[in-house]
Amino acid sequence: MTDRLDRDALARRVAADIPDGAYVNLGIGAPTLVADHLPPGSEVILHTENGMLGMGPAPAPGDVDPDLVNAGKLAVTELPGAAYFHHADSFGMMRGGHLDLCILGAFQVSQTGDLANWSTGAPDAIPAVGGAMDLAIGAKDVYVMTDLLTKGGESKLVETCSYPLTGLGCVTRVYTDRAVFDVTPEGFAVRELFGTTTLDELRELTGLSLTLLPLTEESR
Amino acid sequence: MTDRLDRDALARRVAADIPDGAYVNLGIGAPTLVADHLPPGSEVILHTENGMLGMGPAPAPGDVDPDLVNAGKLAVTELPGAAYFHHADSFGMMRGGHLDLCILGAFQVSQTGDLANWSTGAPDAIPAVGGAMDLAIGAKDVYVMTDLLTKGGESKLVETCSYPLTGLGCVTRVYTDRAVFDVTPEGFAVRELFGTTTLDELRELTGLSLTLLPLTEESR
Amino acid sequence: MIDKTVADLREAVAGIADGATVMVGGFGRAGQPVELIDALIDAGASELTIVSNNAGGGDLGLARLIAEGRVRKVVCSFPRQTDSWHFDRAYREGRLELELVPQGNLAERIRAAGAGIGAFYSPTAVGTPLAEGREHREIDGRTYLLEHPIRADVTLISGLRADRWGNVVYRRTARNFAPIMATAARTTVVQVDEIVPLGALDPEAIVTPGIFVDRVVAVGGRRWLRDGAFVGGVDLQGEPLAAPTAELATAQTAGGDR
């Protein structure tokens, strides 16, 4: 168990791959932790789809401004250089391919890059999609950040998603607690293994015929 | 000849029909004269499609600002309450039906309200359309302001336009130097006669079976 | 003389009929026109179709409108929140209909209504359950879905300041859907903290030109600043938001930069 990255360590790992100057949307939930781990001195401009570029960290207690929230409706701050705009402009920015990167959570990712992250298809659930489908297709790269397995022990990397899709062939990379995977024309390729995790273990856990990127061999 | 309204008098006549508080686009050329004849104390908000509401009159000589022009690229001024916006927003405002009134020039207007005002179809002419087609369909009412006859003596009110169209069935009223016409389901109806002009004269000049609005009978 | 300001909230929402389609600005509580919604509840209209990003949280604003049984249908992207109990109950009891629209398509469809666009092709939702039964079209090798405009009878939004021509500026992320909703309704009603003299707003910084606005009503500093009845959400740790400090409140309502 200690070989798996915890949520903060994973967020730090994702943050390390974001280049200086990138325009990034962190969706809601766990991926927003990435903001806390960006390398000091690096300027990464955060987009929040409710109408802001240049979003800063959470405010100090007592300095909360209810007119200044992120997509998860949590209090944030404004950095120098920030800009506000309305929702149509904000999603035009996204849909138009101007963001470098979106980082999203997932229920499932298929080996062709299909993403399922908005609904488990449970018949009694109240459906809610928010900006998930727009985000899924709205950046040059879409990274998923998630545990490899569900709480029930099932792989979130799958041959074909069984949950309702959010977007088709949109995910380019998946950061999990055990390894980093690229989505390639040949399916998932392991880019990096964490701790003592091995390729064989990952194959067993996912049931997928994973390949190893040359990069990965080197980095071990 | 003295019975015909000159250009300024016609502009004054059009201006008198514009209600306080109306949002109006005056296009380019002769209709822009209407701005000089709006009743004192009336607030009419002028839209210019190059990105401004609340356009004011021409500046004093020496106070010209080349960053502040109207659709005809002539120097204008800014009134208190003015707002600037970009071209997509400006034409969205127009296309979305938010303007109360556009006032345009015309080569021809058909009795179904078709407008021809952008091209005479001359084979050697350089085509240029500008915002004409957007303006033609971009207001709740489209008034045309023009001489009734061309310099060659032909009626600009016609059964069917022979010149290339700017818009279909878009004109609602035509102010000419001899009379004011409404476009009705039954064709042109005379709303007002200027000077000694008679309905019979107009029928002869236009070759159209014009009707007289009840209003007109009263006002004589 | 043009004067779109009205004396009170009752006048601001006058004439909203049973069965009307009402767009309501706001993203969660940021920008939600709570005072106008309260007035709408008092005015009594029912069987409303609400177009808004969310379906209300807690017990006020949109949530209260739903709790009072005034809403027949909600068109939104994200009804489900930790505190959306009023929507949840009404939905589960079959007392209201939900039309779920991805957030970007919702925004663009509202803009299309205001901008006179007949329909447009969006790449969002292709391949998902929300694409079922919709017109698909391939353009330059990519698949799109046909999306139609969303119009309303009335739009209710919240701005920071306005003038008597109806020019409006907003504050921070409270802007969200308001500028596009203002363009998409037959009647647009804006509540603002403050009405300022004509010419006091910078013409370069006006976000909603008055042409889109029919009525403006001043509500004073919003409730969370005015009387301490702060209703904000939760912070990054999920803890309830504290009310803003007095200094911040003063800076933000004293006619400062924004």
Place this chain on the structure above:
Amino acid sequence: MIDKTVADLREAVAGIADGATVMVGGFGRAGQPVELIDALIDAGASELTIVSNNAGGGDLGLARLIAEGRVRKVVCSFPRQTDSWHFDRAYREGRLELELVPQGNLAERIRAAGAGIGAFYSPTAVGTPLAEGREHREIDGRTYLLEHPIRADVTLISGLRADRWGNVVYRRTARNFAPIMATAARTTVVQVDEIVPLGALDPEAIVTPGIFVDRVVAVGGRRWLRDGAFVGGVDLQGEPLAAPTAELATAQTAGGDR
């Protein structure tokens, strides 16, 4: 650290290839990026497709680019002006191609490119010669034409001020096409009078957020203010515009309100 400012005009237009599609902001001379166009001429690219509302007037800017024989095609709404002699000659001699687009469709097609819209239905031009051969569609009883996005390799625009992140504000009607063109090209280059420190622009009043901007170059007060070489058009009586008074020039370039 993000710094989109470049040292000079040469660097600003570096890499624009022969045959490129270049969007050029401006409505007549208001907002035309004359300094960037001059630099483009110096850089030598030819066989260009120019997307702009007009096709140049007088002997400078776009007109000079055409006069120098660098333009293969112009996509615009209104090439014909009293002083468009360079375009007129090239067009009549068959040296360049013209694609005429109604102004509002031009603007919306540029916006669509930037906003990822596959295509849209516009009511403009229905029933006119410009509708011939185009896809028509009836929606809710009204006829529309299908319009496709217009994209570019490079956009050249002129703003008033920018910061190192590329946030831009404009001045009065010089704004026109610039904000949408900034979104529709692979590379967007902005000339501004002045580069200001990050944080100096009001976040509520930024018109073009830096995400759309790749390069920013300061050109000082524009020529008509800087050295008296004023090039503006004509007034309401058709008389040539006088250069602005010295007081106005000072007020407008001294970092005043706008």
